[in-house]
Amino acid sequence: MIEVRNISKSFGDLQVLSDVSLDVREGEKLAIIGRSGSGKSVLMKHLVGLLKPDTGHVYVDDQDLCCASYERLRELRKRFGVLFQGGALFDSMSSFENIAFPLRYFSSLSDAEIETRVQDCLDLVNLSDVGAKNPSELSGGMRKRVALARAISMEPAYILYDEPTSGLDPETSNTINDLINQLARELNVTSVVITHDMHSVLEVADRVAFLHNQDLEWVGPVAEVHDCASPNLNSFVRASEYKIGDPSPTSPLSEPSP
Amino acid sequence: MDALSKTYTPPGLALSPPLDVPFQTAARPAVLDSLLAPFRALGQYAILIGRAFASVDEFRMYWKNLFIQMVRIGIDSVPIVALAAAFSGAVLTVQTAYQLETPFIPKTIIGSIVAPSIMLELGVVVAGFILAGRVGARIAAELGTMRVSEQIDALEVMGLNSIGFLILPRVLAGVVMFPMLYVVSCIVGIGTGILTGEVGGFLSASEFLEGARQFFQLLDPLIGFIKSVAFGFIVTSIACYKGYYTGGGAVGVGDSTTQAAVLSCVFILVADLLVAMLLL
Numbered sequence: 001m002i003e004v005r006n007i008s009k010s011f012g013d014l015q016v017l018s019d020v021s022l023d024v025r026e027g028e029k030l031a032i033i034g035r036s037g038s039g040k041s042v043l044m045k046h047l048v049g050l051l052k053p054d055t056g057h058v059y060v061d062d063q064d065l066c067c068a069s070y071e072r073l074r075e076l077r078k079r080f081g082v083l084f085q086g087g088a089l090f091d092s093m094s095s096f097e098n099i100a101f102p103l104r105y106f107s108s109l110s111d112a113e114i115e116t117r118v119q120d121c122l123d124l125v126n127l128s129d130v131g132a133k134n135p136s137e138l139s140g141g142m143r144k145r146v147a148l149a150r151a152i153s154m155e156p157a158y159i160l161y162d163e164p165t166s167g168l169d170p171e172t173s174n175t176i177n178d179l180i181n182q183l184a185r186e187l188n189v190t191s192v193v194i195t196h197d198m199h200s201v202l203e204v205a206d207r208v209a210f211l212h213n214q215d216l217e218w219v220g221p222v223a224e225v226h227d228c229a230s231p232n233l234n235s236f237v238r239a240s241e242y243k244i245g246d247p248s249p250t251s252p253l254s255e256p257s258p
Numbered sequence: 259m260d261a262l263s264k265t266y267t268p269p270g271l272a273l274s275p276p277l278d279v280p281f282q283t284a285a286r287p288a289v290l291d292s293l294l295a296p297f298r299a300l301g302q303y304a305i306l307i308g309r310a311f312a313s314v315d316e317f318r319m320y321w322k323n324l325f326i327q328m329v330r331i332g333i334d335s336v337p338i339v340a341l342a343a344a345f346s347g348a349v350l351t352v353q354t355a356y357q358l359e360t361p362f363i364p365k366t367i368i369g370s371i372v373a374p375s376i377m378l379e380l381g382v383v384v385a386g387f388i389l390a391g392r393v394g395a396r397i398a399a400e401l402g403t404m405r406v407s408e409q410i411d412a413l414e415v416m417g418l419n420s421i422g423f424l425i426l427p428r429v430l431a432g433v434v435m436f437p438m439l440y441v442v443s444c445i446v447g448i449g450t451g452i453l454t455g456e457v458g459g460f461l462s463a464s465e466f467l468e469g470a471r472q473f474f475q476l477l478d479p480l481i482g483f484i485k486s487v488a489f490g491f492i493v494t495s496i497a498c499y500k501g502y503y504t505g506g507g508a509v510g511v512g513d514s515t516t517q518a519a520v521l522s523c524v525f526i527l528v529a530d531l532l533v534a535m536l537l538l
Contacts, residue, residue: 048415070419078417088412102416105319154416 007056034211081151096131121149141172198240313422323427332435347447355460365461369469381443386489390522398518401501402511436490
């Protein structure tokens with residue numbers, strides 16, 4: 001379980017997060033949404049200890065990231081897989097080597113076992129035959145799936161997705177959304193999805209946390225996102241509705257406003 | 259919170275080092291901030307390099323990276339260093355011969371000026387400048403791109419010490435390979451000097467070598483060697499620092515690359531003077 005307790009973060013004069021508290025429950029898929037620049041990615045970096053809050057604490061499995069030594073932090077980070085916005089694949093390596101990279105450094109697997117594990121990960125993201133290709137030879141969606149394969153190669157307990165569908169066409173976005181659901185189901189991981197894509201939220205999330213003006217304005221089940229008391233979230237959802245056009249009949253977006 | 263109470267947090271003391279840093283501009287008056295900026299940068303640089311060397315106990319994980327960097331920094335730089343050394347040696351011989359064109363000075367003096375000049379100064383400084391452009395810019399651009407494309411974050415999230423993995427092998431490779439390039443530079447520079455003297459009809463190879471031998475001091479190549487180690491450290495560590503703390507996108511990478519090359523050249527000149535003053 002990840003517990004965020006009263007964290008605030010500023011960069012110079014710019015306050016990005018103010019007294020934010022949030023729980024990420026075991027096994028759930030939590031979507032953190034908000035407008036661009038609302039601090040979603042900054043919050044995500046706090047979850048994995050890439051940023052240190054000015055005030056407040058982040059606990060991962062009851063261990064405080066903010067007080068942990070760098071060595072302890074590195075150990076805690078191994079419980080995470082992170083899908084970065086651009087994939088963050090190492091462009092000097094093939095897809096295979098990218099996925100094998102953490103295994104070579106942090107597992108005792110033999111080369112043959114690593115090969116099997118990498119292929120399993122590639123199979124899981126439906127890219128069985130791209131192992132030999134360099135990231136520059138892959139499309140945006142494929143790069144994200146290879147990055148996802150790398151993120152799951154060490155069998156993490158938590159997977160953080162930073163804008164997993166941004167810049168992708170709707171069909172590829174659906175593929176990524178399906179993958180997030182599939183991985184959560186098959187690997188039994190806790191997922192945190194940072195996004196402003198409401199379609200993605202509705203496809204994958206169990207719960208939603210809405211960031212607005214440096215603050216966590218609303219947290220609740222995805223089914224209640226349309227009926228919430230937050231005018232800012234309603235406005236955000238309406239804007240997405242307009243953007244989507246004709247939401248699916250099963251989507252909470254299509255339900256009439258109260 | 260009082261704006262002035264927000265102070266800079268040195269990287270890596272409690273958490274992952276780098277990631278707070280690109281945004282670190284504490285809220286304080288602009289003039290004070292400008293005055294403090296060089297000291298802050300110096301502190302950042304010292305901590306980064308200190309952390310790189312502190313991770314030496316994990317080096318068994320990263321040693322392959324050292325050999326890759328030794329090839330990229332050293333072996334791949336041989337042609338350009340040799341080219342620069344060749345022209346330096348040739349020009350120095352021609353110009354020395356021109357200035358000493360008098361029957362009262364023996365021709366061997368040309369060799370006794372050109373050879374020590376190359377060993378003591380020209381061979382190492384020209385190589386240093388060339389490498390500040392070639393190696394420094396490359397390292398800064400490489401690490402800067404890794405920073406802005408979140409590849410360094412990805413390394414950290416995997417549990418790797420990104421400083422140990424990325425910086426230590428590059429700095430060590432620079433310190434090891436620059437002296438090798440210095441040797442190449444000296445051999446090629448003096449060799450070209452001899453050849454130019456012979457082909458240009460200024461002096462024969464034997465006269466050149468006789469002059470070089472006449473005034474040879476072991477201290478000359480030793481000082482050149484010490485300078486090359488210092489320049490190797492300066493170029494690679496500054497480039498790593500600039501690349502590692504790159505902020506922004508493509509513009510940030512461009513700025514880091516330029517600053518790495520320029521700062522390396524400046525500090526090469528400073529180190530050149532310091533070594534000369536201390537050892538001569």
